[in-house]
Amino acid sequence: MKSGMPAPDGIQPARRATIREVADAAGVSRSTASRALTGRGYVAPPVRDRVREIARGLGYVPDATARHLRQQASQSIGVLVSDLSNPFYAGLAAGISQQARKRQYTMMLADDGGSPEVEVEAAEAFVALRVAGVIVTPVSAEVSTYLARQQIPVVEVDRQFSVGVCDAVVVDNENAARRVIHQLLDLGHRRIALVIDEMHWTTGRDRLAGYRGAFAAAGVPLDDSLVVTAGWDVDAARIEAHKLLSRAEPPTAIFAANNVLAEAVWRAAAELNMPIPERLSLVSFDDVSWMSLVRPGVTAVAQDPVALGEAAISQLFERIQSPHAPVRTVLLSATVAARGSTAPPPA
Amino acid sequence: MKSGMPAPDGIQPARRATIREVADAAGVSRSTASRALTGRGYVAPPVRDRVREIARGLGYVPDATARHLRQQASQSIGVLVSDLSNPFYAGLAAGISQQARKRQYTMMLADDGGSPEVEVEAAEAFVALRVAGVIVTPVSAEVSTYLARQQIPVVEVDRQFSVGVCDAVVVDNENAARRVIHQLLDLGHRRIALVIDEMHWTTGRDRLAGYRGAFAAAGVPLDDSLVVTAGWDVDAARIEAHKLLSRAEPPTAIFAANNVLAEAVWRAAAELNMPIPERLSLVSFDDVSWMSLVRPGVTAVAQDPVALGEAAISQLFERIQSPHAPVRTVLLSATVAARGSTAPPPA
DNA sequence: CTGAAAGCGCTTACAG
DNA sequence: CTGAAAGCGCTTACAG
Structure with a gap:
């Protein structure tokens, strides 16, 4: 390789574009750029289009953490399960992930391995990240109590530890x-x-x-x-x-x-x-x-489990919308898949 | 229920405690409170202890999004898999989750259902959240290219689409x-x-x-x-x-x-x-x-799959530490579990 | 040993 | 119709 050649990295901009750069490039203020990009508040259509065009050109991706800090509301939820290697919990996570995506939420997932300590630690991390809500398959009463005290909506799924204290989705x-x-x-x-x-x-x-x-x-x-x-x-x-x-x-x-x-x-x-x-x-x-x-x-x-996860996230969103609605326990019924493993007892 | 009773919600503080409240309660500045809480920078031991005590009492949990915004560095990684209901991907996610926790990172997880469009969308959400890096089981070359262009470290696992462009962990x-x-x-x-x-x-x-x-x-x-x-x-x-x-x-x-x-x-x-x-x-x-x-x-x-996930996250952290180290493909060998499903062909 | 100030990247009343 | 200013909750050089 010849010396003096620009490093491949040199081609890329050193830093990620911010709204300030988009605004400067478009010759407008950051306020206007923000209005153009979010679609909230008025901005003249031609200006809007130009700002958007430029943003695309710069590969601008708004910083969600800054937005959430400003708006004091996050677009992610936390999910806490006992064992992802168990198909039951994996299916639960799959159902939740699916629905979260549809609602434009991201999912933080933690596998607590069935340990109450790890579970609470993970919940603390979720609180630190200011998630909009948490879905948990609890292994002790502490998680839900802790999250409730921290004002974070929580739905217990599969198992219910905090009956009457927080929402739950369980099977009959x-x-x-x-x-x-x-x-x-x-x-x-x-x-x-x-x-x-x-x-x-x-x-x-x-x-x-x-x-x-x-x-x-x-x-x-x-x-x-x-x-x-x-x-x-x-x-x-x-x-x-x-x-x-x-x-x-x-x-x-x-x-x-x-x-x-x-x-x-x-x-x-x-x-x-x-x-x-x-x-x-x-x-x-x-x-x-x-x-x-x-x-x-x-x-x-x-x-x-997928349906269970979907029901849990629906409940969570309802709770986020109506923080003071009465606490609810959703009871899902289950079916029996009859196969060949049963017969009359040996004589 | 008697009227005039305080609503149960009234017991709890209306908002979550911030560092300002901790500082005020301790009679110090926010700077000092921050130093006491993070352990970075000097603060007199008795002051430190008092601040921490008060923080605990208020149930103070630092806002990770604000911290990350300030530090321009996040403590979470993104993981993108094709199908959580498949035990292979679930095991992968389990291995990653495990290791992420050990390193004090949180994991954002998305199930793209094998769709390239969904995969890129999810990657965009990760970029918006400014994750420290991404692990992906890619279904097209686009994700990794996109993430690389956005300056986000990425490791392809299981499948490799961007050979030589980003790190990968695959089996032989x-x-x-x-x-x-x-x-x-x-x-x-x-x-x-x-x-x-x-x-x-x-x-x-x-x-x-x-x-x-x-x-x-x-x-x-x-x-x-x-x-x-x-x-x-x-x-x-x-x-x-x-x-x-x-x-x-x-x-x-x-x-x-x-x-x-x-x-x-x-x-x-x-x-x-x-x-x-x-x-x-x-x-x-x-x-x-x-x-x-x-x-x-x-x-x-x-x-x-668990080992595969662990190898992927190790590789990701090495990449985060050394952004300019040469791109690497880790090849894991596999063993054969011999059971009874093979025999000579029928005569 | 501690505090005032600046700033991370956004959004949003408000003034004009 | 747009921009200047304030502020979300932190951290961190820097001054004293």
Whole structure:
């Protein structure tokens, strides 16, 4: 390469164009340039067109942070989920992203890995950025309380920690769980285990309530040893499921309270060569794609995370528009995708 | 409710605290308050502690947008992916989110749904927000060109459109594809189909090259009718696969160029009652969780999207630190997860 | 050791 | 119909 050649970078302007440069180039004031560019306030049409033309030529992109600082209102929302690698949360984020874009909002996303501390930290970052609102799948009551105190509209989705304090969009966990257990009881199952992550959050509590409710409605006594808490890790849960299925009197059916637990049970059954549904019936809460790829397919409560995300963002925008409207909890119902993983218990 | 009671909202301060209020409450200037809070510049220790105490008491959260405006540097990055519902992209985003948090950066995320127009729009929004850099799984050459022109550091990940123009992190598609096809040839397969989304992007082009290369190396002639372009939609691809498998002389093995196509082939084979691997061997590029849940498991090239995301963000930060360092392409190798979906061709 | 002043890039009443 | 001025909430040389 010849020396003395201009560096390739030399071709580009050193800095990004500001409204001042656009105004100067157009021979108008910054006020006029601003009016021309935003379309707010009057400016003579020919002037408007010239300013816009010049802005385009300079590759001018208005600084959104400066605009938001001035207007004291931001065009972005914060989203806080527990685990993007879980298709449920990924679908939720996808639905929110989609709708945010349609409304010209950008989305700040954080994956808190299920940690309450990380969740609050991420919420603080959102507050610092002055987001217009936050959607969260909470892992403790703190996030929503904190955000509410900071005057930031917040919608809890999937789980609800701050009932009555902030808006929420959740599915009708209890009913869906009841329906699915009812079907197992109808098939003749009596030893139906519930493999669940935990039982204090609304998701766990309500799915457990549905499970219990179905037994009560059928007048079937319930064996508490069949409710096993298996946490959030697939491998740990798989070991729990393995133990459960190795008992002297194993369950004839298992209700897995989420897709991770269903995967754990599925793997455990395979390890033990326990054919589904001949020796074991399996039902899952949360329908993800592998459940229709395996043989037999897994009967599952289908939640439609994308729709859940869309409902959450709709609620958030309503809240931003009407800060003083009464707090609302939106309850979405779920359907049951019946597949081949259930059958009458072995004789 | 009694009238005359203060509205619940009345309890909270009308506005968020600013540094001015912190300074006033502490009886110091805004300059001093700023120095105390940021830790930059000197301030007497007792004063510092008092200011911080008061800030905490007021629930003061500094306005990051104002800070960034002043410092002309932002602490967030933009991430642009094609489809969050696809576990590959979700894993990528998860890896990036993780690392961003560790470095105290926030992540703006947009799902462009594979549309070049949406992708450029989203990039414009990132420019407006003055992100420190962007990571993108590009669907056209425009995004990176545009961002480069706007002086925003950009890293292309998974696919590479702007070779030599911006940094990239990709996997060694050609080698991985060659290895996997080589294994099929070794098993005795000759009619090996390639089901691919498209063949112009680096991913498609290189996987095709690996496929071709393996045939050439083995001296086996290649039947071009066995390369079928199936797009991005599972259902459309399933129909293509169905047609392929229904030919008079169907392939004895299929190499699906990504996880969506593998799912399509899997479903088509099930519809046709074509046992895998007895009648059809299947190999996938991209290993996602269902592939180890089905029986037989699907042999797949494993890319580790989380690691890919982490590599991309590392590269991005290096670029932010050294804007004039030579452009770099990082090539990650991939492993093959051998499972039960391959066998010698039927006699 | 601290404070007054300037300025980041915008928008918006207001004056003319 | 347009421009000068003020100000959003910060930070940072600089003066004292």
